[in-house]
Amino acid sequence: MSKRITIKQIALALQVSISTVSKALNDSYEISDDTKKRIQDYAKLHKYKPNTLALSLQNKKTKTIGIILPNILNYYFARVLRGIEKVTTEKGYNIITCITNESFKKEVDTMEMLSNGTIDGFIACISEETLRIGNFEHFNMILEEGTPIVLYDRVHADINCDKVVTDNVKSGYKATRFLMKSGCENIALISTDEEINIGQFSVNGYLKALTKHDITPNENLILRLDDETHLKERINEMLDNNKVDGMFVIDEVSGAVATQVLNARGIKVPEDISIVSFTNGILSRYTIPPLTAVNRFAHTTGEIAATRLIDKIEEKIEFDDITTEIVKTKLVERESTKKLFIKF
Amino acid sequence: MSKRITIKQIALALQVSISTVSKALNDSYEISDDTKKRIQDYAKLHKYKPNTLALSLQNKKTKTIGIILPNILNYYFARVLRGIEKVTTEKGYNIITCITNESFKKEVDTMEMLSNGTIDGFIACISEETLRIGNFEHFNMILEEGTPIVLYDRVHADINCDKVVTDNVKSGYKATRFLMKSGCENIALISTDEEINIGQFSVNGYLKALTKHDITPNENLILRLDDETHLKERINEMLDNNKVDGMFVIDEVSGAVATQVLNARGIKVPEDISIVSFTNGILSRYTIPPLTAVNRFAHTTGEIAATRLIDKIEEKIEFDDITTEIVKTKLVERESTKKLFIKF
DNA sequence: ATGAAAGCGCTAACAA
């Protein structure tokens, strides 16, 4: 930010007024072709570029959107980001990406910081900690100030704004039903507690699928860990003490670890145990065997969120016109489940 | 961006001048404790926050840094981003993240767009296409304007700026030597052409290791594909026609696919074939067996780049004081290679 | 201790 030329300098050099330069550069009809050309040539020669800051200050629009990501190492979020990125680029918006690392404080701080003129709106995913604490004031304050927010993936009823979510309960239900249909009767549930929203709701789907079909959920078959440290041991333990013929794993890592464990024990997948993963990331494709997985359309989620937000910003829809979009999921059949001929 | 209060409004409401408000809010000694309190209280009550844009316009400093990422789905880059993010946050900088998707045009466009007052400097990784085309004007123009750039991972001699790189040749050499030391004599090289810089240099290391130890590189053992579509077939083909007892895979996916292929063929890893991966991402940990891999310290790379850039921005080091930092790598031994007792 | 005025880079209403 230094040797950049300003309209003032152009005006001085060409002995015209500042506004003449401004108009000429904006190709105004008011300016004669002659001076227009002189000014534009000079500007091009000196690589003039308008100062974005000054423009934004003027327009009260920055053409940039703040993106809040809880964790960029998560493949799902990275893909959502790509989706957002695609439409923002198309529509001439910049994004300013902030990673909260699932921290409440970081989330509050960055959102407050950005909502001071820097951005026109937010696309955000609530951090785990915030969800746990249950304090959503920062979201509501920003909304009150008239800055639009679109929440994706993890949402909460206390925040009254546009939302784009995946139907985790239904997907969990469908995934579990798939295992049941393929003959599994003792379906274990395995999850590290990483993904709070997903976790909670897909588990609900799992339970619903069982109870609805007269299977009493077996506590011993449900494994929920805070981290992946002892995952291997715990899975082994479960297999030592229980009959298991199906596994529903919430996150990718659990799925990968599970295949490693089964492999080590000489258990055949899917012959002896079938696995369905609730997360379809890179791992699912490359485990042995590749995992049948629920695909949540991350890219689509990002696109929808960005489109919605930009429409709000550009006032194509009213600020108070709030919607919740539900993105469907799709079960991607790979080799960790038996082929099913009866579709449902 | 609407109902936010400004100093002007505070001044009006409290019947003082704008400059008094400004000074009071900045806790200036010039203002009496009495008015200071009145103003500060009023500001707090109305949740006054200074407009970042106006401040930046004034200071000619935005306290935000532009990050150029070729691809966010790449685990390495995502980790670099985390490293950057850590130090920028600590030092009170924002980052505005742009993904080029390896496109030259996107890279040029976003960098031009941001270098107009929006950011104080760049941390960038050159896109594949740019590297292929060999046109680096946009970088040099920005540098000429006095905007500092720190390049990471993929660099080029034609751009004269700070750089943070990994010593890929040496790492490729070391990885190959590791395989040799563990008894491999027919080491295949497998890579999709994804990572241009990495690819090129680590392959050089591989070749160097072989020739230096009197092994003539065997063309049939070197597989370089543009994409992963036919990877499985090609690996199988290679194994059909050649004796192979070691594999050096450049990227994770190749490594994962290789284990799948070997597994399917009933080849034991590491007993029959050892594998070293040049990329240590999530996949390497969860394949069967987990892969011995070269760990490039992505997080460190990000931290160094960010620290360097901020020092430049804050003029703690001179603009023309250019350095290239080389980040060492570390071989992480997992189960895809035989245990080695002779360290080297 | 307080305020008036200029300026950061730009646009736009109005005047000439």
Place this chain on the structure above:
DNA sequence: TTGTTAGCGCTTTCAT
């Protein structure tokens, strides 16, 4: 067709 002026939100001399 060109220029003057005010203003976006803020800081910072320089009066008062």
